[in-house]
Amino acid sequence: MxxxxxxxxxxxxxxxxxxxxxxxxxxxxxxxxxxxxxxxxxxxxxxxxxxxxxxxxxxxxxxxxxxxxxxxxxxxxxxxxxxxxxxxxxxxxxxxxxxxxxxxxxxxxxxxxxxxxxxxxxxxxxxxxxxxxxxxxxxxxxxxxxxxxxxxxxxxxxxxxxxxxxxxxxxxxxxxxxxxxGLSEAISADVCRIPQIIAIDNNNISVVGKEETKTFDSFSSLLSQSITPYQDIIENEVVIKYVISSAHKKLSRIRLINPDAAGLVVASSVKHANQISQLMKVSLNEASIVVTYKEKCPANIIQTFKAAKSKWIISVGMISEGTNIPRLQVCCHLSNIKTEMHFRQILGRILRMTGSKNQEAVFYMPAEPKLLEYAYRVKQDVPFEVDVVKFEKIECEVQGQALDKKLNSVTFDTTRSVTPKIGINYIFDQLECMDDVIKQSNYSNKNEIFEEHFLTHSYEQTINIYGRFKQESIALGLSELGE
Known part of the structure; x- marks a missing residue:
């Protein structure tokens, strides 16, 4: 070679x-x-x-x-x-x-x-x-x-x-x-794909508390009030359905050209991964592979998927830095870890150039402020001559008309009251890293993750997502985003 x-x-x-x-x-x-x-x-x-x-x-x-x-x-x-x-x-x-x-x-x-x-x-x-x-x-x-x-x-x-x-x-x-x-040199030399980072937002969110109901026009405004954790966004059924539906449409179009192209969903916990897998089956009629540290031989599952033709794999800590699955072209970032190192490593899973005709690399994520900051830094790394700076805002319904009534009833209880000790144990149960690292007592970033993790807070409220979803493309290298 x-x-x-x-x-x-x-x-x-x-x-x-x-x-x-x-x-x-x-x-x-x-x-x-x-x-x-x-x-x-x-x-x-x-x-x-x-x-x-x-x-x-x-x-x-x-x-x-x-x-x-x-x-x-x-x-x-x-x-x-x-x-x-x-x-x-x-x-x-x-x-x-x-x-x-x-x-x-x-x-x-x-x-x-x-x-x-x-x-x-x-x-x-x-x-x-x-x-x-x-x-x-x-x-x-x-x-x-x-x-x-x-x-x-x-x-x-x-x-x-x-x-x-x-x-x-x-x-x-x-x-x-x-x-x-760097990424700029790799894109210019056709070593890495040009990333398309798609931030998903919603324009009508309500938080129903004991004494009052507050409304928000974006995830950023919701999170800025510190009244609800990011975990509640990525676990919300309506959000998950919209993200995986958008990603699935994109992957299906890529597979018309690259029949073996695949998608990755990065989940925050084993329970979360199974929830996403079930929603993918029920909503999209698509099977998916779930790989977590709880599987007997996760490495074998990944190796099998690497050589297979199946569409989707959902990971908790198993497919991150260094994992080489070149046919991955679409990724959904639904992890609760919000460090730039983790963000860059997950994005890297879909950037490996192959010999296939279609070389799109599309990365979906909620419009969380830290993730947006990292995405704009990635945009700065993309070479100017590639003409990647393009923005599109696409207003679209969360679901079809037939499901509008069901949509208005989508709520979930976020009542939580736990001790920090339980929170730490839970964090290490769902860290986005390899199976053995999850058990490492000296994980380098546990304090930072612990501080921003939802189990360190107590909430007593219900969140409703009634509005339209919006997609903003942050680092486009192609002429059209497409749905």
């Missing part, structure tokens, strides 16, 4: 740095650009030129570790299963906690090349400020690996902790990368 220009440039630069006496190399490449292939080719060149003996790779999830192992095998024709005769092993960051002294002795006996995929999961410039994974890297790898390659598509942490093995510029406190390949 021929390398893309950025991949070849990055490899040449990394090799030059290693030969000049530098052990660590950090590459920033936008999600969907092909970091796995680049890293595998670099490993192959190091092995073939007898510069290293073994290759070890750490990734944020089991499915990504499997993809890395396969990519390394295809590129080097060597095994990476850790058994006798293998040239290395592909592991998850969670495995760092369980590796014994016999494994770490390999770094003393052999020349080891270590790849860190999505390295921002590992924090620490020293032992004092490191998280559990960063501490293991500092103690066992930082000074003992011959070479390291750190990869990231989002070079920051929401808790502002330093990323392990990284240098920072003192003036701006921004991370100093050895190679940068």
């Amino acid at each position: 021929k390398l893309r220009q950025w991949q070849a440039e990055c490899i040449d630069l990394a090799l030059a740095r290693y030969r000049s006496g530098n052990s660590h190399f950090l590459a920033l490449a936008t999600p969907g650009a092909g970091k796995t292939l680049m890293a595998s080719e670099l490993a192959d060149q190091l092995l073939k030129n007898n510069l290293v003996d073994l290759v070890v790779c750490f990734s944020p999830s089991t499915i990504v570790a499997m993809d890395f192992s396969e990519s390394l095998h295809l590129r080097t024709q060597e095994r990476f299963d850790g058994l006798i005769g293998a040239k290395g092993r592909s592991l998850t960051y969670q495995n760092l906690q369980h590796l014994d002294t016999s494994f770490w002795h390999l770094f003393e006996r052999y020349r080891v090349f270590v790849i860190f995929d999505e390295v921002h999961h590992c924090a620490g410039s020293n032992i004092d400020n490191a998280n559990a994974w960063g501490e293991k890297i500092i103690l066992n790898i930082q000074e003992k690996a011959l070479f390291t390659l750190a990869l990231t598509g989002t070079p920051w942490r929401s808790d502002l902790a330093p990323i392990v093995l990284s240098n920072y510029m003192h003036s701006s406190n921004k991370i100093s990368c050895d190679y940068i390949y």
Whole structure:
């Protein structure tokens, strides 16, 4: 397979740095650009030129570790299963906690090349400020690996902790990368698709409390009053139906050209995922695959979907950063996690360019203020010459005339009164990250997520959504949005 220009440039630069006496190399490449292939080719060149003996790779999830192992095998024709005769092993960051002294002795006996995929999961410039994974890297790898390659598509942490093995510029406190390949460059080079980000809003929302009823003309105005949590919006049946219906129409049109195109819905919890799946079946007569950490073999479910022709997969924490399903072209962001890192990583799932005729990448989300802010930043990353700045506002009914009466009765009770302890437990039950990370007690951003999570508040009210929905396209690269 021929390398893309950025991949070849990055490899040449990394090799030059290693030969000049530098052990660590950090590459920033936008999600969907092909970091796995680049890293595998670099490993192959190091092995073939007898510069290293073994290759070890750490990734944020089991499915990504499997993809890395396969990519390394295809590129080097060597095994990476850790058994006798293998040239290395592909592991998850969670495995760092369980590796014994016999494994770490390999770094003393052999020349080891270590790849860190999505390295921002590992924090620490020293032992004092490191998280559990960063501490293991500092103690066992930082000074003992011959070479390291750190990869990231989002070079920051929401808790502002330093990323392990990284240098920072003192003036701006921004991370100093050895190679940068952004979304603008990737779009210009036809490496990534141009994202179309569609913000969904509603113009008539009422909140019925004990003493009064308040009305709002947008999700932003509703959330600005802090009287209802974002979770109530993404769990509202009317909102879910509208989002998945819009996305389903778009996917159906794409599939007329690309028959294997697929859609992803990112849910906030297992219960939420099942709710969406049921609504998709009842409202659209469409089956969907649900994959969460509760499944026995989620990685196998994802691998099967990757090669299948089925339309929709609904995920809770299983399809995020690094998960490679190129046929995904439509995504519905219905997660309650509102960090820019998570937003960018989810968007990246539909940006991988393929050989198909249609290369649309359409991302649906509620018009929540933080998500809108991130979307406008993505728009700024899209190259000017692509002529992507176009806005459309489409007024449309929530449902057909036959369902108008039913629509006016759509309500739900949001009475909640819980303790913070229960809230924390619930958060880790539904975090949008890989199955093992959900169980990590040192999740890097738990405080921020906890603070904005709906279980940290108490509400006693009912929300009605009576109005019309509005779609605003934020980062369009095509001439028409279409319905």
